[in-house]
Amino acid sequence: MTTGRNASTPLRGRIDKRAAILDAALRVFVQEGYGLARVETIAERAGVAKPTVYNHFRDKENLFRTVILDGAQRTGDRIVAALDLLPDDGADLAGALTRVARNVIDCQLNDEGWALQRLMYAEAARFPDLFDDALRLGGAHVHIALAGRLARLAHRGHLDIDDADLAAGHFLALVSGDLPTLSALGTRAVTDHDLQAAIAAGVNTFLRAFNATPPDPNRRPAPTTRASTSR
Amino acid sequence: MTTGRNASTPLRGRIDKRAAILDAALRVFVQEGYGLARVETIAERAGVAKPTVYNHFRDKENLFRTVILDGAQRTGDRIVAALDLLPDDGADLAGALTRVARNVIDCQLNDEGWALQRLMYAEAARFPDLFDDALRLGGAHVHIALAGRLARLAHRGHLDIDDADLAAGHFLALVSGDLPTLSALGTRAVTDHDLQAAIAAGVNTFLRAFNATPPDPNRRPAPTTRASTSR
């Protein structure tokens, strides 16, 4: 065991040990839950001695809080960045929305994204304030950014939206609502097929509700990749 | 301490001690998480001695599994029962859907419902099979029941739905997608006003997408139901 300072432990600079600890801590916290996660395990997985953990972070609780807030920040930023690929013109709205949804979900289906979500759910009772902070750092930015994009599309006549904030929420709900079930709360891998089907269906419904220029008054906007939706 | 066998301990029948233990266990597990939940605390809250807990349930893990599956079963049954009030005729579709959504949500916003959801999220990594079982017992029934109701409404021409299963998922997502954010994962009470607004908006979008008889081609189906809806 003692994987101490073997050749496998590069002994890189000092600063990034903090990052290594945060990374390992996230994985261990998710796997074991806050209560059963052992600081020594975290130290081992980070390739670091236990006192080093206590040197960087005062105690277990402080480490946990930092893990959550750091992760929420990064995940939120990544999603907001993904929103950049939503064009302002209405060309191929369905395709653009599908790609956006795919990117947003890729950030949340991420090992890290699910891990954070599960951790927050898990420990929301013990750290009530923490969830609010994480939401402000992560979710809120995503919501606002998406709402802004949708509002611009609506303003140019490509979408029929009066409350962009609401529409953004509904878009996210439609497109990712099935994910917890499909992935068993992130513990099971989702097949690409199921994921694409879920996204296509969500985009489809979203456009049925908000598309400003229905190609045919009585038709669904797009046949949307006839997902068999087995189960 | 020793709140032993005072007048405060009714010493009721033997069987319902099992129920009392399950009830207390759910609350304590939710509050503390699986790892930090103390069996002794559960015993105290149930008004029962610790060995009694081990008498009814082999160990902590077995107790936990029983708590989850029991709760999922009951919550699912309650929601399915709530779906009964969705009428088959299309009279006042928006009102009926709103009431259904309200009832479904009341079962999930329930202390117990949130508790179960949070626990499953929390311990999904440690008990992977447990989540699947709970989903089968709880969520699946709800989904199927709602899909059946929607399919009947569609068949009678009141809704424009080709895949009722998908529509059911989208309805639930639209109507309850904002709840985790609003209630801070169930740790904060949601004001009735916010809840009604979220439901109304969800139903509104759902009908924009699936209503078979839009009252006006260019209008939203309902101005978000200013709804007195007592309570």
Place this chain on the structure above:
DNA sequence: GATATATTAAACTCGATCGTTCAACATAAT
């Protein structure tokens, strides 16, 4: 090279918790 700082392994303190054991007690049926 000398000095200040960060890291390491190991051992330690201290408290908490699981699951068990046991003697006394309640309850129901015989």
Place this chain on the structure above:
DNA sequence: ATTATGTTGAACGATCGAGTTTAATATATC
């Protein structure tokens, strides 16, 4: 009244984990 079963409080053994201390070592700065 007696027997069988379930409950109770209390204490116990064993383990486990958070956080600290220490002496030695590696690194960075001067």
